[in-house]
Amino acid sequence: MTAPRRYRATATTADAITDGAAATGGGGGGTGAPSAASRTPAPASAPAAPSRPASPAPGKGKAAVVVRPNGQAYHPRKLADLPDVAALQRLRDASIPAMLYGPPGTGKTSLVEAAFPDLITVAGDGDTAVADFVGEYTQAPGGGYEFVYGPLVAAMTEGRALFIDDATLISPKVLAVVYPAMDGRRSITVKTHKGETITAAEGFYVVAGHNPGVHGAVLTEALASRFAAQIRVSTDYDLARTLDIDARAVRVARNLSRRAESGEIGWAPQLRELIAFQKIAGVLGTDAAVSNLLGVAPEEDRDVVAEVVSSVYGRTVAPLALGNQM
Template identity: 30%
Template sequence: MNINYELPENIQHLLTENKNQTNTFKELIRQGGYMPPNIDLLIDAITALSMGKNILLKGPTGAGKTKFAETLSNLFKQPMFSVNCSVDLDAESLLGFKTLTYQQEKQIIEFIPGPVINAMTTGTFLYIDEVNMAKPETLPLINGVLDYRRTITNPFTNEVVTAKEGFGVIAAINEGYIGTVPLNEALKNRFIVLEIPYIEGEQLKKLIHSSTKLTNDATIDLFVRLSSDLIQAVSQGKLSEDAASIRALLDACDLSMVIPPKRAITRAIVDKLDEDREKEFVKNLVDTLF
């Protein structure tokens, strides 16, 4: 694979053709990062960011989108400023705010930069989580940041801020949840979209080993089987996506070091579900395995 643009030295090898996938996963585990379901997902994300593209991570809750963003930040050796979107997100939450302070006993107005300005001026990554939770009129404030201009006129200082080299944007989206809105086309077209599926099988087993305190292989295998059954039930419309959250499963694995696995699963997974029908469904699955 010929790369015509500069990549960080520590990830050059990840874009080499025929790179052994096992070694790549070991590298990610060593860095405490996300293990993608396939190496192409990692390569495509690295490629897009290296070319100055924004990437949008789409996938169910608990699939590992935030962990993937953190892994990319580690691989590029880039700090990452974060924005957690909600209906209350406003210009101050994105860009910063003014406050009164003192300088040599004189009261002055000082601007405190927010995550967008910080990421731009330091040339680092910006992570926008649950981007479709923000009000439709809020995110257009940063349209210029997300396109080729990489600039914004700070409404609080009237300063034109241009992003330093190295600046990149990673966003994540959960579709179909209460409070979310569809992304408008102007915003969506500013991203390269990557679908992030659930981790399963051997990759999930490795993740449990590396990310939880659970060490018993037999119990880990049962949790992997439970996860597979939950994911299948979600795909068949029998359960909501919350039931198959990998994050919740890892919590259950940790709890099972101290309390019985059935009770751990009840606390970490079952009790988060809203419908009694779904709770009973998961309990039945657990009874067959544990």
């Protein structure tokens, strides 16, 4: 199975666009200029899209484990009386964009990867630019510049799912480039490539991830209105138990989660932290894993976390740190 493609802005993104425009006279036929704007683009050396699974009918009983492209197992959870994977696939079939929101480490990315084997991912942050979606001019091996299409164009032309991870960290002006592809127009205009029009093929779908409370994350009205289905994702602590994670660590996480929900603290261990706990315990021992769990907590919440950890493990706990010379 082909691994999902992930894209992120780099320090050279803006320079590549500026240099490319200068070398081609603003995209008007310089050295290495691409073909006419009327053609349908095909991203260079793009792997064939993995086959898209059919949306399963509702069923009873425990949902089957789904293997993600990286080989890790995903355990489906219930969503509208369906396995969450099947529910997302049905939303895609109905062309209903979905946004998954919740604390980091709750499994949003895992769910999307399990649901859509043909996924293309854009990892959003404050430096993400329009070029990171539609493409940019880059220097060709033989000299000159050529236009390389971005993940949005790839997903549209190949009829694939596009996951905008951490979408609310991206500037609203940048995200606006995606909106025409999501509405009735189903097309975008690539201004930097001779005003080329890209039309979405059947199967194109957009899903986004949002981490409320993360510094810099802003869910604008314009963004929220584009995603008709908004699904809260929280940690399944019962799943943590089935993964053989230390029951005491799960008890600590549950306690802190309740306190976070009441507003007493702002952080609680999610499934990601609990899986890390178990791995560290297997390598350095349980005491080190407990100390590390306290150390990863934000400083403003550390006193409460220490209190809960100490009450569950029956001893005073300090963050994992180096000791005296051996």
